[in-house]
Amino acid sequence: MVNPLTLVSGGCALMAAAVAASTNDPFLRLESYPHSLTRPFLDKYLSSRFYDYGGSTLIRSDSFVRLTGDRPGESGWLFSKLPAVPEHFQVEFDFKIHGQSAALYGDGMAFWVTTHKGETGPVFGSSDRFEGLGVFFDTYKNNRPGKSFPYVMAMMGDGKTEYDAAHDGLANEIGGCSGRGLHNPRDVSRARVTFVRNKFLAVDLDIKGQNKWQNCFVITDTSKLNLPRSTFMGFSARTGELSENHDLHRVQVYSLRNPPQSYAELVRGDAGDLARPASNYDDVYGNQYGSSGTSSSSGGGFGAWLWFLFKSIAFLAVAAALGVVGYGLYVTKNKKQKKSGDYYL
Numbered sequence: 001m002v003n004p005l006t007l008v009s010g011g012c013a014l015m016a017a018a019v020a021a022s023t024n025d026p027f028l029r030l031e032s033y034p035h036s037l038t039r040p041f042l043d044k045y046l047s048s049r050f051y052d053y054g055g056s057t058l059i060r061s062d063s064f065v066r067l068t069g070d071r072p073g074e075s076g077w078l079f080s081k082l083p084a085v086p087e088h089f090q091v092e093f094d095f096k097i098h099g100q101s102a103a104l105y106g107d108g109m110a111f112w113v114t115t116h117k118g119e120t121g122p123v124f125g126s127s128d129r130f131e132g133l134g135v136f137f138d139t140y141k142n143n144r145p146g147k148s149f150p151y152v153m154a155m156m157g158d159g160k161t162e163y164d165a166a167h168d169g170l171a172n173e174i175g176g177c178s179g180r181g182l183h184n185p186r187d188v189s190r191a192r193v194t195f196v197r198n199k200f201l202a203v204d205l206d207i208k209g210q211n212k213w214q215n216c217f218v219i220t221d222t223s224k225l226n227l228p229r230s231t232f233m234g235f236s237a238r239t240g241e242l243s244e245n246h247d248l249h250r251v252q253v254y255s256l257r258n259p260p261q262s263y264a265e266l267v268r269g270d271a272g273d274l275a276r277p278a279s280n281y282d283d284v285y286g287n288q289y290g291s292s293g294t295s296s297s298s299g300g301g302f303g304a305w306l307w308f309l310f311k312s313i314a315f316l317a318v319a320a321a322l323g324v325v326g327y328g329l330y331v332t333k334n335k336k337q338k339k340s341g342d343y344y345l
């Protein structure tokens with residue numbers, strides 16, 4: 001990935017963190033821009049200002065972040081650069097898991113809030129023995145009798161415990177539900193993770209993009225919700241012998257300044273608040289990064305860079321021309337004044 005210029009500024013990121021959302025929002029949700037991710041994903045310098053990515057991850061700025069393609073043996077990740085996940089947060093993300101085979105596919109993807117950031121590893125493409133929260137969208141059933149797959153579950157890692165890969169996470173699951181329909185949905189799927197410290201963790205799903213949240217699980221046992229502070233937010237995915245595409249279409253992260261005290265309060269407060277139809281989210285911010293918004297990270301991105309270079313050169317040429325004209329006028333005026341002065345003296 002070519003990054004001609006990378007403008008990363010922690011200070012700017014932190015300043016950008018607090019931007020007011022809807023004024024009639026009972027939970028005072030403030031969007032955390034350093035964590036939100038919308039098209040075109042890359043800025044005009046072809047860099048992602050707030051996210052690092054690696055492994056098989058590819059960014060198509062006109063459409064999605066592809067963590068893995070529909071090919072065997074891929075692992076990809078995308079993690080925030082700053083360890084500044086809000087104290088009480090709500091994350092909504094749109095994604096699509098799809099591929100050619102309707103019957104044989106795997107392995108799935110993960111959402112992370114952890115003390116480490118991106119490293120390729122065995123747990124849905126990221127490292128094992130993680131410290132923090134992992135929410136897994138497991139599409140391949142290794143050994144989990146009685147559960148319908150795809151399966152969605154959460155684990156709170158302590159930095160030492162391994163993910164129970166042989167049993168699809170059973171040993172350390174703190175909550176889960178069936179994610180039937182997550183593979184090859186017609187529209188994008190959506191998930192919402194709400195974490196209120198010392199109160200609850202809830203995961204809601206809108207698997208088929210029907211603008212209706214279905215609760216997957218709520219955890220109120222705070223002994224299971226010991227999420228460290230100073231955490232990074234990320235996503236990862238992995239394919240094994242079987243494969244599928246894991247695409248991320250949008251991520252929006254909010255700090256909850258007046259957090260709901262229970263899941264019931266959350267549901268009451270946000271009734272009907274699944275804001276945008278899936279096909280209409282791309283212009284939420286407008287095309288704020290200009291022409292690179294319609295280009296891919298490779299071919300079209302270079303075109304955008306050339307265009308930027310052309311504009312810079314044109315600007316300098318105009319500035320130089322104005323400078324020459326200005327200097328000419330100044331010299332002419334001085335000569336006239338000198339002549340006039342000579343006359344009067």
Ligand SMILES: [Ca+2]
Pocket residue numbers: 107138139140141142168
């Ligand atoms: Ca599995």
